[in-house]
Amino acid sequence: MSTINLFVTSSLSSQAIARQARFDKALTIRQLKVKLEMMVGSSNSKMQLQLFDPRDKLAGDMADDDAMLGAYPAEDNWRIHVVDLDPSKRVGEFEDLSQVEKFELNEEQYDQRADTVRSFKRNNKLGRFADDAKDPNDEGKEEAAAITVGQRCEVTVDASMAKRGVVRFVGRTQFKPGYWVGVQYDEPLGKNNGSVDGVKYFVCPQSYGAFVRPSYVRVGDYPEVDLDSDLDEM
Numbered sequence: 001m002s003t004i005n006l007f008v009t010s011s012l013s014s015q016a017i018a019r020q021a022r023f024d025k026a027l028t029i030r031q032l033k034v035k036l037e038m039m040v041g042s043s044n045s046k047m048q049l050q051l052f053d054p055r056d057k058l059a060g061d062m063a064d065d066d067a068m069l070g071a072y073p074a075e076d077n078w079r080i081h082v083v084d085l086d087p088s089k090r091v092g093e094f095e096d097l098s099q100v101e102k103f104e105l106n107e108e109q110y111d112q113r114a115d116t117v118r119s120f121k122r123n124n125k126l127g128r129f130a131d132d133a134k135d136p137n138d139e140g141k142e143e144a145a146a147i148t149v150g151q152r153c154e155v156t157v158d159a160s161m162a163k164r165g166v167v168r169f170v171g172r173t174q175f176k177p178g179y180w181v182g183v184q185y186d187e188p189l190g191k192n193n194g195s196v197d198g199v200k201y202f203v204c205p206q207s208y209g210a211f212v213r214p215s216y217v218r219v220g221d222y223p224e225v226d227l228d229s230d231l232d233e234m
Contacts, residue, residue, distance in 0.1 A: 002026065004069070007079040010040035012091055018079060025070030029062050032069055032080075040082045048083040139178030143214035144170050147181055151219040155183055155212055163189050164222045168202035173211065175199070180211045186224045 002025055007018040019039060023032060033044035049062035054077050062072055062080070074080075105113070113119060122129045128136065147153075147170050156162045169182025175196045182194060182202050190210035194202035202209070 004074060004078075005076045006074060007077065008036060008039055008082065009079060010042065010082045010084065012041060012082075012084050012089055023069060025068065027069045028065065029067055029069065030065040032062075033065070036080070036082055040084075042082055042084040042089070043086060046084060046086040046089075048085055050081040050083060052079040052081060054078060136177040137172065140214040141179050143217075144179035144181065147214055147217060147219055152222045153181075153183060153217050153219045154222045155185075155210070155217055157212060157216050163187070164225060165208075167217070167219065168194065168204065168209070169211075170214075173199070173201065175211075179214055181214050181217045182209065182211050183217070184208050185210065 003022050004025055005020060005022050007020050009018045021035075021039065023035070027035070029049065030044075033047050033049070036042070036047065036049075037044045051059040051062055051072055051074055053059050056079070059073060059078070064071075110116060111118065121127045125131060147167055149167050149170055151167045152164070153167050154162050154164050163183075163185050165183045165185035167181060168184045169180070171179060173180050173196065183190070184194070184202070184204040185208050188205070188207040190204075190208050192209045192211075193206040194200060194204045194209040196211065201211075
């Protein structure tokens with residue numbers, strides 16, 4: 001075969017991550033280093049290459065820059081380890097994202113740009129920029145008007161099992177726009193204790209509380225399920 005599949009690792013990586021690539025056996029080690037430079041971030045002039053077999057046993061150094069890759073006893077799935085000889089480089093430096101300068105825009109700057117999704121939607125009157133668009137803060141307002149705190153209810157989200165409980169909150173929240181109904185379930189089938197992101201909307205035991213859109217809530221005569229009666233029918 002004129003090509004070979006090899007794994008590549010680097011001394012600059014803080015994690016044991018190997019990349020796999022296909023190389024032409026006719027490449028000289030000098031040419032191979034140029035290709036590896038793009039993979040591992042080391043300068044090709046500061047590389048020392050080591051060849052390992054699939055059992056992770058060192059087969060030898062690839063020290064002759066003029067020798068061809070095919071001159072070494074490498075086979076598919078062997079590994080080339082790149083040792084970076086540059087003393088100014090440190091392990092993990094290409095993985096530390098905190099050192100990467102980030103491009104950030106504030107709300108006003110983003111709103112003024114012409115090459116954003118928001119600008120596209122505004123120009124084409126899509127989404128909240130449509131002529132008949134509704135205020136997202138009013139989502140669920142009509143359904144919420146028919147629900148009162150203290151009412152018994154049954155909640156069915158999509159095709160999930162119906163859950164019964166008591167309405168403990170109706171109104172707008174800080175975690176998402178629109179109207180929400182806070183429910184204390186009869187059983188620990190919820191996601192919180194009536195608080196979300198540190199804001200308390202009502203109080204109940206942990207895992208008994210949940211917030212759902214008003215459209216998923218039916219209020220009425222929904223007594224607690226009597227588990228003992230279910231056992232009598234089994």
